[in-house]
Amino acid sequence: MTVSKFPKILGALLLGACSTVALQAAAQESENATLVDALKSGEVGLNLRYRVETVDQDGIDDEAVASTLRTRLNWRSGSYRGFTSFLEMDDVTAIGNDSYNSTVNGEGEYPVVADPEGTEINQAYIRYNGDNSIITAGRQRINLDGQRFVGGVGWRQNEQTYDGVRYQYGSADSFQLDYSYVYNVNRIFGEDSSISDIGGDIQLLHAIYPVAENHKISAFVYNLDLEDLTDNASRTYGVDYKGKFGPVKANLSYAHQSDIGDNQYDYSANYYLAELGADLGPVAAKLGYEVLGSDNGVGFKTPLATLHKFQGFTDKFLITPEDGVEDLYVGGSMKVAGGKLGLTYHNFEAAEGSASYGDEWNLSYGHKITEDISALVKYATYRADEYSTDTDKLWIMVTANF
Secondary structure, three states: OOHHHOHHHHHHHHHHHHHHHHHHHHOOHHHHHHHHHHHHOOEEEEEEEEEEEEEEEOOOOOOEEEEEEEEEEEEEOOOEOOEEEEEEEEEEEEOOOOEOEOOOOOOOOOOEOOOOOEEEEEEEEEEEEOOOEEEEEEEEOOOOOOOOOOOOOOOOOOOOEEEEEEEEEEOOOOOEEEEEEEEEEEOOOOOOOOOOEEEEEEEEEEEEEEEEOOEEEEEEEEEEEEOOOHHHOEEEEEEEEEEEEOOEEEEEEEEEEEEOOOOOOOOEEEEEEEEEEEEEOOEEEEEEEEEEOEEOOEEOOOOOOOHHHOOOOOOOOOOOOOOOEEEEEEEEEEEEOOEEEEEEEEEEEOOOOOOEEEEEEEEEEEEEOOOOEEEEEEEEEEEEOOOOOOEEEEEEEEEEEO
C-alpha cells in the first residue's frame, strides 16, 4: 500500500496518537519537555541494497537482467512514557535498462524478477513497551517462526508489511504470546499492480513455550478471511517443535489447513516438516523433508510466507501445485575466506500421485566486508522433469548500512 492508499493506516496511527495526547494533557509542564526530548533524540537510519539478478528460463527467448537499487530511510523517536514512533520509506530504482519483467513494467518478453520500481511507506507505527508486553499499531513488519506461513518477503526489494495492531507478551526464556489483527497486507508488487494489497479480516495467533533448556514448542492459528485473492482464504492451525540434542538440532512441524470465507474451493490439506542439522567438523549439515499436501485438487496455500527461503532459490513453487509438493533436501555450509559458503540440493515430487517435478541446486557465498557493508553471491539451477521449465538464476548483491 502506498501514500495514495494511506488513510486506513492513518486511522490506526491516530488511535495511538490519541493515547499519547491524553498522556500529554495529564502531564505537568516540566514533563512535556520530556516528550520534546524524545522527539529530538530520535535516530535516523539509511540502508542501501544494490542487486543484479539474472534469469535464464526455458521457453522464454530473452534472458532477464535486473539491476536495482533499494534505498531505505527510516526514523525512530526516543521513548516517552513507553511510547515510541517509527517511520520508514523505501525507494526501488532500476539502474540502467529494465530488461526484466517486474510484473508491472510491460516487459513481458523477459522472465519475471518481481522488483518493480516505486517509492512507498514501508512501515509507520506507534509502539508501547510495557513491563512484559508490546503493543504496535500501524504499518509494521511481522515475521512469525521461520516465516514459513507469515513473513516479510525480505529478499525482494519491496518488502511485505502489514496494516493492523499487534500484541506481544512474554520474553525469550518464558511463555510468549503473539496476536495480530491485520486488515491489509502490502505485498511486494508495488502500487501499480492489481494484486498490490490483500484486504480482509486476518487474525494471527502464535504462542511459544520453552518446555526445557534448548527445547521449545509453538502452536499457531492463522485465520485468513480475505476480501482479495479469495481463493487463498483459509484457516491454518498447527504445532512446531525445535530442540537440540548435543550437536544435533531437530525441527518437527505439522499444520492442517481448510477453506473459509469466500474461497470457492472445498479442501482440507496437511503440512509436515522433519529436519535435522548437525555440526560435522567445519561443516554445518542439514537434512530435511517437507510436504505441502493436497485435497480435491487444491494444494496447501501459504500466501503470506517468505517463500524464497523455502523449496529452492528459483522460486518454482511460490504457488503450491494442485497435487501438492514433497521437498527432500540436503545441504551444508562452512566458513571460507572470511565468509560463509552454502550448498543445498532439492528433489521435488508430487505429494499426491507419482509425478517427479524436478530437482535444484543452490549455491551461495556471503562475506562481511566491513562492519556496515556486506556482499552476497547466489546461484540456483532448476532442472524440470514433469513440472515447470529449466531455469538458472544468478544474484550479486551489496548491502550498506549508515
